[in-house]
Amino acid sequence: MNTSLSIDNIMQCVRPHLRGLRPYSSARDEFSGQAHIYLDANENPFGSPLLSASSYNRYPDPHQQAVKERLAALKGVSPKQIFLGNGSDEAIDLLIRAFCEPAQDSILITPPTYGMYEVSAAIHNAGVVKVPLTPESFQLNTQMVIEQSKHAKIIWLCSPNNPTGNLLRKEDIRAILNHTHCLVVVDEAYIDFSDDEGWLPHLQHYPQLVVLQTFSKAWGLAGLRLGVAYAHPQIIELLDKIKPPYNINAYSQKMALQALEQPRQVALWIEQIQRERQTLHHALKALPFVDKVFPSDANFILVRVHDAPAIYRYLIRHGIIVRDRSRVVLCDNCLRITVGKAEENKQLLDVLQHWQKED
Numbered sequence: 001m002n003t004s005l006s007i008d009n010i011m012q013c014v015r016p017h018l019r020g021l022r023p024y025s026s027a028r029d030e031f032s033g034q035a036h037i038y039l040d041a042n043e044n045p046f047g048s049p050l051l052s053a054s055s056y057n058r059y060p061d062p063h064q065q066a067v068k069e070r071l072a073a074l075k076g077v078s079p080k081q082i083f084l085g086n087g088s089d090e091a092i093d094l095l096i097r098a099f100c101e102p103a104q105d106s107i108l109i110t111p112p113t114y115g116m117y118e119v120s121a122a123i124h125n126a127g128v129v130k131v132p133l134t135p136e137s138f139q140l141n142t143q144m145v146i147e148q149s150k151h152a153k154i155i156w157l158c159s160p161n162n163p164t165g166n167l168l169r170k171e172d173i174r175a176i177l178n179h180t181h182c183l184v185v186v187d188e189a190y191i192d193f194s195d196d197e198g199w200l201p202h203l204q205h206y207p208q209l210v211v212l213q214t215f216s217k218a219w220g221l222a223g224l225r226l227g228v229a230y231a232h233p234q235i236i237e238l239l240d241k242i243k244p245p246y247n248i249n250a251y252s253q254k255m256a257l258q259a260l261e262q263p264r265q266v267a268l269w270i271e272q273i274q275r276e277r278q279t280l281h282h283a284l285k286a287l288p289f290v291d292k293v294f295p296s297d298a299n300f301i302l303v304r305v306h307d308a309p310a311i312y313r314y315l316i317r318h319g320i321i322v323r324d325r326s327r328v329v330l331c332d333n334c335l336r337i338t339v340g341k342a343e344e345n346k347q348l349l350d351v352l353q354h355w356q357k358e359d
């Protein structure tokens, strides 16, 4: 058992040159109180051409304190356990940047999974150790992950997983946390669509655990670009040190605060999507050319059909875009279909019912 892994052990895995890094100190770091004349940040004193939005001539809070406080209250964590990124893609990038020495260190991923882990690793010239999920049930090969983790700095687990839609079993993730020495990132971009509480309640037990969530899915704010990493305050401090100083713009911060006042609206959408997901699951299953509809805890469904590329093209001709995942490992002939509004799902099913194999 590896219950003795401490935050000091994890911080030893940070790239050595970053450990003593002095971050950029912005004008807003050096003075963060209230004043009536600001001549410290070389901003435009007149405002901006956007007359209705004159405060955009000023730089935003680099620490996003107001958003973090509101989010911390909603999620039951401390603001010090929160990093905000320009999408969770930024958190993915920064975690690899912080822990993986180029041409030396590796991350471990469990395909089929979200593509950006591998792309970000490639950008940083980090290696990628792949331990595929089990075929069809898409669960972790836990023993193999533990064995192979000695070649990796970060283990990336996506739950609910994209593109398969299923949650990874809690006991498997717990075994990985207990028997490896890596940073373990659980990407919960889709957790809001599941009835599972996810891994946030376990943060205090595992200093090596990072949980990623996003405003892009259930919160309906993909266009704002706002992702969240929850972790031990020392890991958050490290990410804050290496991020671009003003990575979350003023508009995103303002809109996030407004959105966070409306959790009830988000909960209603989630309920609707869960209901639609079930309806769509059963309707897809009944189609003659569908081999398998995989169970989903996310806002999309993976479905195996007779000829995925042909059906994909057929849907495009009818103005409906889904994701062809048939070239992804373990996903032969699979399409990933986002759960839409009831009317959209109905149109999708109407079109699918008329599909006939192309000559």
Ligand SMILES: Cc1ncc(COP(=O)(O)O)c(C=O)c1O
Pocket (backbone or CB within 6 Å): 086, 087, 088, 089, 090, 114, 158, 161, 162, 187, 189, 190, 213, 214, 215, 216, 222, 225, 226, 227
């Ligand atoms: C599993 C997973 N993680 C992260 C992301 C990126 O989300 P964001 O929009 O916050 O960058 C996605 C986007 O599709 C995703 O599927």
